[in-house]
Amino acid sequence: MASKTKPGGKNGPRDRSGAGGAGGATGRGSNPSAAGGPPSERRRANSAEERRAKAAAARAEAAAKEKRRRTWIITAAVVAALVVAGVIGIVVQNSREESKPVVLPATATGSAGGIVVGKASAPVTVDMYEDFQCPACEALEKQTGPTIGTLLDQGKIKINYHMMSFLGPESKRAANAGAAAANVGRFRELHNVLYANQPEEHTGGFTKADLITLGAKAGLTTQAYKDAVNNGTYDGYVAKVDSDASKAGVTSTPTVLIAGKQLSGDQLTPAGFTAAVNAAS
Amino acid sequence: MNTIAYRLSTPTQPTSRVVSTVLRFLLGGVWLAAGLLKVNDPDGMLRSVRAFRILPEALVQPVAYAVPFLEIALGLLLIVGLAVRVTAIVSALMFATYIAAIASAAARGLRIDCGCFSSGGDLTADAPTHYTSELIRDSLLLAAAALLAWRPAGYLSADRLLDRPGDHESPVDDRFGSDTDGLED
Structure with missing residues (x-):
């Protein structure tokens, strides 16, 4: 018109x-x-x-x-x-998103705030990116966990654990508990207990009460641990680890790097893992 | 003259208006749902945007924080029916962007959840990706938005309410404004 x-x-x-x-x-x-x-x-x-x-x-x-x-x-x-x-x-x-204060657990001395497990003298450094709530990580721990434990005990490897937390609030609560355990040097114990008792994904598992009960199984019975679980003392640290991992381009969990080299899916078996460690040492 | 094609393509035909109205509410609902599902998980949105590895880190946070609000605003505007053509064009552009991002992620073999209706982000190693279905869904939504941009006039819209007074007023009133009329009387 x-x-x-x-x-x-x-x-x-x-x-x-x-x-x-x-x-x-x-x-x-x-x-x-x-x-x-x-x-x-x-x-x-x-x-x-x-x-x-x-x-x-x-x-x-x-x-x-x-x-x-x-x-x-x-x-x-x-x-x-x-x-x-x-x-x-x-x-x-x-x-x-007003970031909560980042409180580093005592043993978070690895690269990118990783929780260090194993002897300081171990020749090979392994970077593990896991989420306590991730079923694929649970499968890895079930299959290859014992081998990893042996290598740790033998002093062949030390591990930087980067516990990511992208599978809901339960992931974050569990990672916070993991940091609390790391603060008193019992990360590996709690780590194994949590994977042995992993709840279904997205069902609101790993409640604070669960984490205190499971903590007791890993020898974490102090009031300090319970307070850290209840108050989310390490929430800021957990968020930072997660965002650092995502910024580093970690696109899935479990992601395992041995001496900086990422393992492929079929290297996550006990034999594949051991071979990669031997190749790096 | 009254073929289905004519009825659909002529803006003043009721059929065209009904289709336009349905598309508008559909798109508005999709935007509202998509935005509301994401708005309470800024962390997840952050991870999701970063996982595409398209934007530089400096832009990841603004985009991740702005997009859910933008989606909700688009949803509300579409449902109210204000500036339908503009909101439909913006919708189409956004769907086109999403399609490009998902296709690029698929082409690069990234394993991510698109985060379209929830917090996306990296998937655990064994989780399935749904790139094909996501691409099909977004393409359908893009087509709906394009159709709506072409025929924005529907029923139950603010645009229709705003248009009405202009049709009844004489053009002279429009030109000189009602206040001068009052003075001349």
């Missing part, structure tokens, strides 16, 4: 009767008195008609203009609202 009326309104009467085609022609043809009268009369009649047409075109154009203007205002407002929503999101989530 806008595009039709615009040229008529802009270019004036002469263009309208000419380019308007049908309108102009029928107007002249259907009015015999005007068409047959003297030239001056015809001009006057035409100009009256043209003025009316011009006014109508101007009104239509103004209406179209107003509609366009309104559309633009609404468009701009909606786009601005979307931008504002995004900015609010950044601000709200940032304030919500």
Whole structure:
């Protein structure tokens, strides 16, 4: 509509009767008195008609203009609202994420805050990225865990444990308990107990009460451990380990690096693991 | 004249308006659900965005935090029916971005959950990926958004309410405004 009326309104009467085609022609043809009268009369009649047409075109154009203007205002407002929503999101989530203080457990002396298990003199360093709630990690621990334990005891390897926590709040609670155990040098004990008692994924397992009960099985009976579990003392540390691992490009758990080289899936067997350790030492 | 194609493609036909309305509520609902499921898990969203390994680290956090809110805002605007064409175009652009991201992740062999309706992120080693179904779903949503951008006029929309007074007022009133009219009287 806008595009039709615009040229008529802009270019004036002469263009309208000419380019308007049908309108102009029928107007002249259907009015015999005007068409047959003297030239001056015809001009006057035409100009009256043209003025009316011009006014109508101007009104239509103004209406179209107003509609366009309104559309633009609404468009701009909606786009601005979307931008504002995004900015609010950044601000709200940032304030919500107000990071808890990072309390390092005593044995978190490995690279990227990893919890170190094993003899300091061990020649080969293993980096393990696990999640206490991850079933694939549980499978690895069941299959290869005993071999890993033997290698640790023999002093052939030391392990940097990076306990990730992306499988819900239960992951985080368990990782916090793991850090509390690491603080008193009992990480490996709790680690093995937790994998032996892993609850189903996404069922809200590893409650604080569970973690205190399981902790007792790993010899963690102090009030300090219970307080750390209940207060989430290491929540900040747990979050940092998780985000550092994700920034380091760890895309799944378990991820195992022996002397910095990532093991493939079929190297996670007892034989594959032992071979990789021997190759690195 | 009243073929199905005509009814669907002519904006003033009730069928076209009904289809447009249905698409609008569908897309609005999808955005609302997607945004609300993600908004309470900023950590997961962060991990999910990072897992695609497309954005530089400096942009991961702003994008991860902004997107769920943007999705909720789009959902609300679509359901209310304000500036439907604009919100439909923005929706289509977002779906296109998601499709590109998922396809690129699939092509690079990344094992990630797209995080479309929840916190995504890295999958554990044995978890299945659903790239194909995710791509099909997002493509359908993209088509719906494109269709809605083409025919934004439906029923029960704020756009329709806003349009109405303009249709009844005389254009002259529009041009000079009602306040000058009051003075001339």
